[in-house]
Amino acid sequence: MDIEEADMRVIVRLLGETASLPGGLMNKKLFLLDGLCNFVGSSEWAWALISANTTESLTLRRRIGESFDMPVALQNASGPIVQWEFLPVSSAQAICSDLAVNSHTNSKILLLREPDEPEFSIREVHLASLVLDEIPWLHWREWKTPRPSHAKLSPRLQWTQDLLLLGLGRKEIADQIGISEGTVSGYIRKLYQYFGVNSQAELMRLRTQEPAMPKTIL
C-alpha cells in the first residue's frame, strides 16, 4: 500500500524528533509510541516482553494523557503469556506488532482503542504497523551496543533499573514487578552502589544525561 505524502511527513517528523531527543532508549520509546498513538487516534499502548523464563517478562501500559509516572501495571505480572488474557481488548480494537527479540523472548506492542470507539481504519493500521514493524528497537529493552557496565546485572536488577530510569517510584516498581517494596529497596541499594550514585535522579542523569521526560507530542 502506498503512503500519501502528508502521512509520510508526519511520520518522518515524529521520527526526526525522536532522534533528536536526549536520553536513553526508554525515553525515545515513550515519545515515539505516544506520538504514534496520537497520530492514529489510539488512547493507550502496551508493550510486553514475553520470555520463556518467566522472571524476565516485562509489561508496560500507558494511557495517553496520563502523567508519565502512573503507568498501570497489569493485574498479574508473574506469568508471561497469560497476562495478555487480562487485557480487556478485542482484536478489532488493537493494532499489534510482534517481534522475536531473541531465541527465547518475544516482544509485542499493542496500540489500543476503547471498545466503544470506532474501529481503526486500514490507513491507521497500515501507518502504525509501518513504524512498529520497521523500528526494531521499539521492541528492545536497551540498545544492542555492548555496555560493559551492564553486563553483570541480574535480570531482576536490570528490570528494576529500567523502571528507575523511567522515573517510577518504589511502590510502582514493586507493583510492576509483583514483589514487595522491601525487596525493591534492596535492589535499588545495590544499583546505587553499583553505579556509584546516591539518588534516582543521579542515576537517571548518569544514564540519560537529561532526566526530563518529553512533553511535546505532535
Added chain:
Amino acid sequence: MTTQCFAPEDTQAVVNLLGEVCAPPDDHVGKKRRLLDGICRLIKADAWVWGLFVELTPGEFPSYVLHLHGGFDEAQLADYFLALEHPESARFTAPMAQLLQEKRCHITRFRQQFGFENEFLNSENHRIWQKAGIEPGILSCRPVDATTLSTVGIYRRPNKPSFTPRDSRIAHILLSEVPWLHEEGWSADRDSTIPSLSRRCCTVMNLLVHGRARQEIASQLGISQHTVDGYVKEVFRHFRVHSQPELIARFHTGDGGDVP
C-alpha cells in the same frame, strides 16, 4: 494539486533509516552523518556535502562554507571547491537562487530540472566537475535567516544516470522534516562575512577549515606556496585570527568531530 505517494519499499527504507539515526551515539554531528549517508544509500548517491550558502544571489559567485562532507577523498574535495569557484558556476546556481528569492522556503531540485542541461554538459565547468569525480545532482536549500541557506548537496559519480523525481522527493522529505539538521553546527554569526571574501580566498578558507596544510593547498590548487601564503594572510585578517587552529575553532561545528 495532485497527491504524491510513497511506495511501500521506500517508506520502509525511510523508517528504517530514521530508526537507525535514533540509536546512540547521540552527538549531533554523528547523527547528521548517519542521516546523510543513509539518504545516499536510499537514492544510490555517491557523495554529499552540508554547509551554509551565504547571500546566494542569482548570477553571482556563491559564497559558502562547507561544514561536513561524505564520499570525497582529499583531492576530490579540492577539485569540488574549484568547480564551485569557476566563473560559470554562478550561471548554474542562478535558477536555484532565483527560486529561493521568490519562495523563501525549503527547496529541493535536481540538476536536470533546471533546463540548462545542454549548456551545462558543454561547459568548462562540467569538465571541472568531472575531474572532481562527481556531478552536480540534488541541491536542497533551507533559509535559516535573511541571508543564510542551510544547504545539502547530493552527488553521483560522472556518467551515472540522472537523479529522478522519486530520489529528489525522498531527499526532500527527509531533509525538510528533520529540522535539527538545519539548527546547529555553525558559528554564531552564521558566517555572514564570507561574501566579502574573494572567490579564491573562499576556496582557500574552506581548505583551511578542513585542515589542509599550505603546501597541500598550493599543490591542489596548482599555485605557488607563496601565493597561498598571501591568501591565507588575507583569510586570517578577515576573520581576525592568527592561526589555522584558531580559524578552525571559529568555524567549530557541533563537537568538532568533523574537523580533522
